[in-house]
Amino acid sequence: MPGPTKRKRAKAGSLPALPVLSGNVWLHEFRSVIFGNARLLRVWLPPEYDGWGATPYPVLYLNDGQNLFDPATAFAGVHWQAGETATRLIAEKKIRPLIIVGIDNTGKNRLREYVPYKSREFRVPNVRGTLYPAFLRHEIMPFIEERYSVQRGPENTGLGGSSLGGLITLYTQLATPGVFGRLLIESPSLFVANRKILDESRRFQSWPPRVYVGMGTREVGDPEKDERTAGDARELGNILREAGLDETRLRVRIEEGAVHSESAWAERFPEALEFLFSDDGAKAESQRLGRKV
Numbered sequence: 001m002p003g004p005t006k007r008k009r010a011k012a013g014s015l016p017a018l019p020v021l022s023g024n025v026w027l028h029e030f031r032s033v034i035f036g037n038a039r040l041l042r043v044w045l046p047p048e049y050d051g052w053g054a055t056p057y058p059v060l061y062l063n064d065g066q067n068l069f070d071p072a073t074a075f076a077g078v079h080w081q082a083g084e085t086a087t088r089l090i091a092e093k094k095i096r097p098l099i100i101v102g103i104d105n106t107g108k109n110r111l112r113e114y115v116p117y118k119s120r121e122f123r124v125p126n127v128r129g130t131l132y133p134a135f136l137r138h139e140i141m142p143f144i145e146e147r148y149s150v151q152r153g154p155e156n157t158g159l160g161g162s163s164l165g166g167l168i169t170l171y172t173q174l175a176t177p178g179v180f181g182r183l184l185i186e187s188p189s190l191f192v193a194n195r196k197i198l199d200e201s202r203r204f205q206s207w208p209p210r211v212y213v214g215m216g217t218r219e220v221g222d223p224e225k226d227e228r229t230a231g232d233a234r235e236l237g238n239i240l241r242e243a244g245l246d247e248t249r250l251r252v253r254i255e256e257g258a259v260h261s262e263s264a265w266a267e268r269f270p271e272a273l274e275f276l277f278s279d280d281g282a283k284a285e286s287q288r289l290g291r292k293v
Helices: 082-091 107-114 129-147 164-175 192-202 223-242 262-277 279-288
Strands: 014-019 024-032 037-044 059-063 099-103 157-162 182-186 210-216 250-255
Touching: 024 129, 037 082, 037 129, 059 129, 059 164, 059 182, 059 262, 082 099, 082 262, 099 129, 107 129, 107 164, 129 164, 157 164, 157 262, 164 182, 164 192, 182 262, 192 223, 210 223, 210 262, 223 250, 250 262
Parallel strands: 059 099, 059 157, 157 182, 182 210, 210 250
Antiparallel strands: 014 024, 024 037, 037 099
């Protein structure tokens, strides 16, 4: 059964692999010093993962890990089918084999950890989203890099999420440029704090090589609010284009009729994953940077 190396598998905090429809997801009980709480990490390994470090793999970190691999843990029983999608795209040679790390939210503290600004939209005291970039960079990433065979550097490292998980993904990029080279921003809550994240994005220039933004036209269920929500996503796309991201680096998908749900994000995930981690994309990027592949 694929998994971590024998040396690393024996370390404290690892649980047995969880069989899923496509491959295995390794579970880790993870305690954060920064947040002072615990959660599960769900690590999906590609089918050919050898577990001995001979082949390093790119890695995609995704927020709300409960919703990625298993309908039994996903919100409303609908998951992203992330393992099935990655397995199929790898088999079709549309993407490079990669590792997907699902970072569970902590339930009642989800709002507090995913919102980086004081906001009248949420009556949550002491928001702590400003700590999330450090939580990823100094706790989650070292934990994964110690236990799994991963390629390092921004060109091999992605981050993504949906809703508030998309908001904190975008905020993390602004707070820690040069760490993540692939961003998956699904139905982001750009309205928070009077759209402050858009204002900060206008002043930012260090965007990663690849960004995928997804949004539906019926996210809220109210025509006026739906138009504003989709308009915010279009505005984010315009900001990125003005910063120099062309069609090889940016994909903005405004999907007609799509709602704010795990099923919508699961439906767009194959396109997003292929855009972010395709072999063709990697070759084009390396050529742009003057490197051999």
